[in-house]
Amino acid sequence: YARRMEAYTEDQPLEWADFMVARGRALAVWNQGKRRTDILNKIKSLHEQGKQASLKLVLAALEDVLSEAPDILED
Numbered sequence: 110y111a112r113r114m115e116a117y118t119e120d121q122p123l124e125w126a127d128f129m130v131a132r133g134r135a136l137a138v139w140n141q142g143k144r145r146t147d148i149l150n151k152i153k154s155l156h157e158q159g160k161q162a163s164l165k166l167v168l169a170a171l172e173d174v175l176s177e178a179p180d181i182l183e184d
Contacts, residue, residue: 125162128159129167131155132171135152136174156175159171
């Protein structure tokens with residue numbers, strides 16, 4: 110879905126779409142078991158961006174990762 114959204118908005122980029130693409134990719138990597146510090150930092154950054162933009166409906170998945178991360182981070 111991230112790839113499709115990125116292609117769809119390629120000619121006319123949208124900040125919201127860019128956020129959703131980055132969010133989708135970061136969560137996909139994390140959920141594939143690649144639980145590294147750089148991915149966690151990206152998720153933290155996206156969470157902060159989402160809070161600032163009042164994107165409350167899409168923060169839950171990021172918050173789930175942040176709440177479990179200290180217990181499962183492999184790095």
